[in-house]
Every structure is written in structure tokens, then in C-alpha cells.
Amino acid sequence: MKKLLSYGILAILVLSMIAGCAPQAEEPETGGEEPEVVEEEKPGIALLISAAGTLDDRAFNQACWEGVKNFAADYDLPYDYYQPVEDTVEAQVTIADTAIKAGAEFIIINSDQFKAAAYQMMNSHPDVTFIIFDTVPIDEDGNQVLTDNILAIQFKEHEATFIAGYAAVVEGYRKLGFMGGMPVPAVVRFGYGFVAGADAAAVDLGLTDVEMMYNYSGDFKPTPENQARAASWFQSGTEIIHVAAGPMGASVFAAAEQNDGVVIGVDSDQVNESETIITSAIKDLANVTYNSLKAWQDGTFEGGKIVVYGAAEGGVGLPWESTKFENFTKEDYDTLLERISNDVDGIASSIPTDEDYEDPTQIPLQAITLTYVQ
């Protein structure tokens, strides 16, 4: 009797799991058992995110998803997101195969964790179009390779944070902090730009008392550890922290709320997340995603290359409408943005990136003191 009961429960569990795993049907379910009802199906869009990430991370995955959703709504196309069970090449390739089997013809890879898997995906599915953010696919030997069906998109995150760092010093903050998640290229660029911006402002204003704390937490999670670290920085005098770590930001916001601190957000405009957010260093993933999808639908998509969006292309910056600076004015912002866009006096090209230095202590600084917490 008990056995019967447990088998029954097991059967229900298995059935409900299968039902739950089935891809959300975007079109009416006609002939559910037949997997090959592809003849009149519209080309699907799939977003791949890393196992470590979350879709609603208030940061880059969410921004990308917005772009996908908006486009899919405008063009009435099916879309979905996929997340591998773990960040291994096998799991990533499997999830891409799953997405393609479900009808995806355009795949957005939004994580630099995928660079080895992307190489396999683009070669085994030549008829599928890919874009990959923040990285370039690599082959077995670690060489960067691009085929015609994939476009690698990068952002000059360091330009956004250069402005943020510059603005923070002009605004009057003297003790700054940077908290990154894992030191992946995009996070490193956010960090270096922030350091360089603060340094440039200190030079321009003739300040010598600007200090910067710098740390990579090693994860992207909102944990008590990350909250406590941020709280201890605020407690020991840090006035403003730029956090570039997706969901971990929530811990820094909480610390700021409890210690009267101020935070600069990341990736998308995070102003609604907390009262303490003064501005955000954004990269316009939503629009870039939308425009890539549009190019694909219009037949003008060109793969096989790397495109970089910076301030000049309108790809990065601060969301001015929600920014709460008082001393750093709109004119200051526009002037700085203009100078970076046109690279006046080499201001933009002199911002260090992840390729220039291995750790932030190697950045030559003229005016500020940097403490790198390892």
C-alpha cells in the first residue's frame, strides 16, 4: 500500500516535472505530441544567460531581456531564455541545442562564460545567427575566432565609469570605493574606468586627498559577507561606492541604507532599487540588442566581426534624468561626454582597460591614493 502510494507520488512528480520543463508555448498548442510542427513556425529568439546569473538581475541580463521582449512584441516573434545547469562547455552547448530544437534561429549569448562553448555553437549551427556580448569565441587553443553567423559586441564600460568617477569627485566626494563581482573583463573595465575618472577629476581640480578602495568580491551574490564589507567601508569613511556586480548590488544598497552611504549603480538605470543610488554607469544593452535583432529581421545583419559601443556611439553613459548630482551639472556632463566621444586630448583612449593592466595597482595614478583589497 505504502509502495503504491510512493510510486503514485513519484509518478505525479515526474509528470509535473515534464510538464514544467516543456518550453512555454508561444503559439497555440496544436498537436502537442508531434514535435515536428515547424513548417509554419516563426523564427524564434533565444537568450542564453550563464548559470551563475539570474534573468531579473536588475543589470545586464535584465537589460538584454528587455531588448528581446520589446523586439519580439513589435515583430510578433516567439522568444524565450535559457540557462545551463552549470557553466561548463557541455552544459552550455546542450542548452543551445535545446533552444535551437525549440525553434530559435537567433541566439543572444549574454555572458563571457560562454566563449569556449560559443565556438562550438557557431560552427555546429551555421544556419543560426548569434550575437555574443562582452567576449569573443575562442577555439581549443585559445585563439579568438569569429564565423560569419556570429557578431561579437563589446562595450566601453570604462567610459561610462570614467564619467561616473569624474562626476563623483566633482560632486564633492573624496573617499570613493569600487566593488566588483568576479574580475571578468567587463567588471574590470568598469573598475579601471572609475579609478581613472576619479584620478582625472582630482588632477583637474588640483586635489590630493581623494582616496579609493578597490575590491573584487569573487561572486555576484547578495550575501551578508558583501553587505558587511560594504558596511565596513562606509563605516570607515568611504562616502560613495560604485558596485559592478549584478545582483550583489542589493547587498551594497542595503549597507548604504543602514550607514548613510551613496551608491553608483551599474549596467541599467538602477535608481528604483534604492534611495541611495545617485546615478548608474549604464551600457545600453536593451537598444543594442533590439537593433541587432532588427538588422537580422531586415536582412542587414553582418557577422564575423567585433563591434564596440562607446560613448561616441551612444552605447554607454549616465541616465541623466534620474541622476541626483547637484554640483556636477548637465553642462559638465555634456561637455565630458562630448570630450570622450571625440577623444579630445586623448581623454578616451587614455582610459585603462582590462587589456592594459593585470590589477588596479598597476594603473599609473597622478593624484588619488588607491587601496586594493585582495
Next chain:
Amino acid sequence: METLIFFLRQMLNFSIPLLIVAIGSMYSSRSGVVNIGLDGIMIMGAFTSFMFIRFTEGIMPPQLQIIIAIIISIATGLIFSLLHAFASINLNADQIISGQALNMFAPAFSVFAARIILGDSIISFRNFFIIEEIPFLSKIPFIGDILFRDVYLTTYLGFIVLIVANFVLYRTRFGLRLRACGEHPQAPDSVGINVRKFRYFGVMISGALGGLGGLVFVLPNSTNFNGQVSGYGFLALAVMIFGQWSPMKIFFASMFFGSLKTMSAIYSGLPFFNTLGIPSEFYKLMPYLITMIVLAFGPKGLTGPRAEGKPFQKGMS
């Protein structure tokens, strides 16, 4: 001095949830059922209570809101733990597997349900729950600054749970019977005590405290709940073992773990420790290293209740 106060205040953020959940798992272990599903139970408790907070934001006063949220988290944990109780007590299932099932179910359910209800897997909340100052008590030097200024109501729950647990376990008939069921279930059974009932109580109390622990864990540490508690349910199990299944020792174990964890997180903000140049890995390693040393060389009493993890079937011995 100010640094010390800050350190102790931060430490409570780590220690109080660990204390609550570890005491919860103690009840379950003492009754003879291993509950490794606490991580999942914490997630479920946090999920329902933050869902409630999200929907009543601005409608009711924050402190009332938090009190109801506490009740909801307790109720959720209790109900969710019944699954584990049913599997391990009625069906005599492997307790590790059924506990792990809860751990696997909860984060997925939380994300899934939140997306259906809110269209967003993360439950954001506005934090209005800090009590700035408790009159009179905040004037006490040192202790007032730590416990009665800028605190959450939930902090005190940890201490209440501790005192109640210590009393119930050692000073009541219920506690004696509960312990007997975990040590040698045939004995209470032979005098007509319903072992299954007591094991149910043990698991339900652990579920209730686990759910509460989820709320207490997330509240001071984030501005949203995203379906995970960073493995603190498992850490609480380590705290319980470290605390040798006894409330007061669990209290010290949780404070000890909390202080080491705090140290590893905040040393960069303390000028003295920052200039020492010890890599952060060292501080992060400390809690686990010390746990292993204590478990390896510690007192002989480090064995749990004897019948823990063993299903009890009437008439079998």
C-alpha cells in the same frame, strides 16, 4: 570602541539567522530526524514573507507588517517541513534524500512562482523596518549601541528562540520526551509515548524556525529576495554540530561563526587589519579550518542523538 560596536552589530547579521536555524535543526535532530532541508525551508519562508511585504508596502505600518511577515514565514516553514516529516516518518524514507528534495524544490519554486505572480523573479522591497532607537534601553552604554539602536525586530527573535529552546528542551516534559525519541525511541514507545508524534513536532518546529530564519537572513542584508540564501541552511547545520546539539553551545557556536565570517568580510574596512596585508582567503578560510580542528580534536561528546536519521518502526528494534 566604535569599531568594536560596529563589528558586533555586523556580527549579529550573520549570527542571528544562523542561531535561529541551527536551533531549529536541533529540535529535529533531537527528535531523531535529520533535517538537511533547512536551506530550502529558509528560502520558502523568505519567499512568502517577502511576497507579503511586497504586497502590503505602504498599506500598513512597517512594524505591523514585519510582525505579520514573521508569522507568515513561520507558518510557511512549518507547512513545507511537513513534506519532509511525512516522507521520513510515515514512509520511512531516507531522510537525507527527502531533505535534499526540499532544497532542490525551493529555489526553483521561488523563482517560478515569483515570475508568475510578479513577472519578475526577484522580490524587491523597501526597507522601512529599522527601529532607530528603543527609549531608555538605548541609553545603556555599549550594549545599548549594539542591541537597541538601528535594530530590526527580528534580531530579538534570535534571543527569544534561544531562551525558549533552552527551557523547553531541559525543563519540560515535552523536551524530555523529544530527546528520548532521538536517543532511544524504543524506550518512550514502551511506556506508551507516540514516537511518531514527537518526531512530527521536532520536524515542524525546525521547519517553523527555518522559515523564520529565511526572513531574518534576508532582511538586513539585501534590498530584494532572489530565491537563494547562499547556503546558510547548511552552515546552520554545521553550527548545530559544532554546538553539540545543545542550545547554549549552539548560541556560542553561532556567535563564533558569525564573528569569523564578519572578520573575513569587513577587515578591509578596519585600518589596522588592512595594513597587516593578510590575504582575504585566510580570513575566509578561518571558520571552516577552525571547525575542522575542533571536530577532529574536540571533546568526545561530539556525537549526535543516537537514533538520529534512523526511521522508527513500532515493534522493531
